Amino acid sequence: MNLHADVCVVGGGPAGTLLGYLLAQNGVSTIILERTSGVSREFRGEHINADTEAILREHDLFNKIEELGLLRMSKVEYFAGRHIVKTILPGKNEEHVGIHVPQSHLLSAIINESQQYNHFQILYNSTVTGLIEDDNGFYTGVKVIKDGQELVISSKIIVGADGRYSTVRKQANIPTEQRKHGYDVLWAKIPAPQGWEPTTRMVFVDGHQLALFTQTGSRIQIGWNIEEGTFPLLKKGDIRSFLEPLVSSFPELKHIVLENLQTWKDFVCLKVVSSCSETWVKDGLVIIGDAAHTMTPTGAIGINCGLIDAHVLAPILTKAFLENNTSAQFLKQFEVSRRETIKNQQEMQIKKEVSFSEIFTQLELV
Numbered sequence: 001m002n003l004h005a006d007v008c009v010v011g012g013g014p015a016g017t018l019l020g021y022l023l024a025q026n027g028v029s030t031i032i033l034e035r036t037s038g039v040s041r042e043f044r045g046e047h048i049n050a051d052t053e054a055i056l057r058e059h060d061l062f063n064k065i066e067e068l069g070l071l072r073m074s075k076v077e078y079f080a081g082r083h084i085v086k087t088i089l090p091g092k093n094e095e096h097v098g099i100h101v102p103q104s105h106l107l108s109a110i111i112n113e114s115q116q117y118n119h120f121q122i123l124y125n126s127t128v129t130g131l132i133e134d135d136n137g138f139y140t141g142v143k144v145i146k147d148g149q150e151l152v153i154s155s156k157i158i159v160g161a162d163g164r165y166s167t168v169r170k171q172a173n174i175p176t177e178q179r180k181h182g183y184d185v186l187w188a189k190i191p192a193p194q195g196w197e198p199t200t201r202m203v204f205v206d207g208h209q210l211a212l213f214t215q216t217g218s219r220i221q222i223g224w225n226i227e228e229g230t231f232p233l234l235k236k237g238d239i240r241s242f243l244e245p246l247v248s249s250f251p252e253l254k255h256i257v258l259e260n261l262q263t264w265k266d267f268v269c270l271k272v273v274s275s276c277s278e279t280w281v282k283d284g285l286v287i288i289g290d291a292a293h294t295m296t297p298t299g300a301i302g303i304n305c306g307l308i309d310a311h312v313l314a315p316i317l318t319k320a321f322l323e324n325n326t327s328a329q330f331l332k333q334f335e336v337s338r339r340e341t342i343k344n345q346q347e348m349q350i351k352k353e354v355s356f357s358e359i360f361t362q363l364e365l366v
C-alpha cells in the first residue's frame with residue numbers, strides 16, 4: 001500500500017503531534033507515523049513552563065488539555081534533610097512555577113483537535129525503517145512497517161520527530177554528538193498522601209539530586225540522580241537502605257514508599273545524555289525535538305523545547321509549500337531561529353547541575 005501527504009511526520013510525541021495539528025490547521029496535508037499503539041507513555045517529560053503554556057493557549061489547546069486534567073505547581077522547595085533551605089515561588093503576575101501535564105492528556109487533546117481536519121491522519125503501530133530519496137538527493141518518502149505489513153508514504157517533506165534515538169536522523173546520516181553528564185536518573189511513581197501540596201521538592205543526597213514531582217491524579221514522580229553507570233551495582237544492594245534518605249527527609253511518605261518501592265524493578269533508569277545534531281535540515285527533511293537536540297532532565301524543559309520547535313516550524317513549512325521550495329537552504333531558517341536558544345538552554349542545564357550542591361553548602365556556611 002502507498003499513501004501520500006504533503007508532510008510525513010515520523011513520531012507522534014509532543015513535537016510531532018503539535019506540528020501535525022498546526023500544519024493541518026494551515027491546510028497542509030499531514031500523516032503522522034507512530035510506532036506505539038496509542039498515547040500512553042511511561043516516564044516522559046511532563047512539566048510545561050509559562051512560555052509553552054502561552055503557545056498552547058495561542059493555539060486554543062490549553063483549555064482542551066485542562067479539561068482532561070493538569071496540575072499547577074505552587075512552589076519549588078529545596079530540603080536539607082527535613083529542613084527547607086530555599087523556596088521558589090511564582091513571580092509577580094504568575095500563577096505557578098510550572099504545570100504538570102500528563103503526556104497522554106497533552107497528546108490526546110492535540111490529536112482530538114486535529115481530527116476535525118480531514119487532511120490530518122495519524123497511523124499507530126507504524127514504525128519507520130528507512131527513507132526514500134530522489135535522484136537529486138531530496139528526501140521524498142519513508143518506508144514503514146505497519147502491523148507487520150510494509151508501506152511506503154511519499155511526501156514532499158519528512159519531519160523526524162522520533163525522539164532521542166531518531167531513525168530519521170540516522171537514516172539521513174546526520175551526525176550527533178552525545179555529551180554525558182556524570183549521572184543517570186532513576187524514575188519511580190508512588191501515590192501522594194492526602195493533603196500533599198502540589199509542589200516540587202528537591203533533596204541533596206550524597207552529592208546528587210533527589211526530586212519529588214507532584215503529579216495530576218494524586219501521584220508523586222520520584223527522579224533520583226545516581227552516579228552514571230552505577231545502577232547495575234546499586235541493584236545488587238539492599239533497596240531499603242537506598243530508600244533511607246528519602247524516608248528520613250519525608251517521614252510522612254514512609255508507609256507509601258515501602259509499600260510501593262519494594263524491588264529495584266519499581267525504578268526505571270534513564271541514561272542522561274544531551275546532544276545537538278550537526279544540522280537539523282536536509283533537502284526535503286527536518287528533524288525537531290529530541291531527535292535534533294536531546295536535553296537533560298534538569299529544569300524539565302525537554303518537552304517544552306519540542307513543542308516550541310513545532311510552533312516555530314509550522315509557518316516555515318507552510319511557506320515552503322506556498323513557495324514550492326523544500327530545499328535545505330530554505331528550511332535552514334528553522335534551525336537558525338532555534339539553535340542558539342537550544343545551545344544556551346543546554347549550557348544553562350550544565351550550570352544548574354554544577355551549582356545544585358551550592359544551594360545546600362551555602363546553608364551549612366550560615
Ligand SMILES: Cc1cc2nc3c(=O)[nH]c(=O)nc-3n(C[C@H](O)[C@H](O)[C@H](O)COP(=O)(O)OP(=O)(O)OC[C@H]3O[C@@H](n4cnc5c(N)ncnc54)[C@H](O)[C@@H]3O)c2cc1C
Pocket residue numbers: 010011012013014015016033034035036042043044045046047126127128129161162163164166167270288289290291295296297299300301302303306
Ligand atoms: C524515559 C524518559 C524520561 C524522560 N523524563 C523527562 C523528564 O522528567 N523531564 C523532561 O523534561 N524530559 C524528560 N524526558 C524527555 C522528554 O520526554 C522529551 O524531551 C520530549 O518527550 C521530547 O518530545 P519529542 O516529541 O521530541 O520526542 P518523544 O517524546 O521521544 O517522541 C518521539 C516519538 O517517536 C516515536 N518513534 C520513535 N521512533 C520511531 C520510528 N522509527 N517510527 C515511528 N515512530 C517512532 C516514539 O514512540 C515517540 O512517540 C524523558 C525522556 C525519556 C525517554
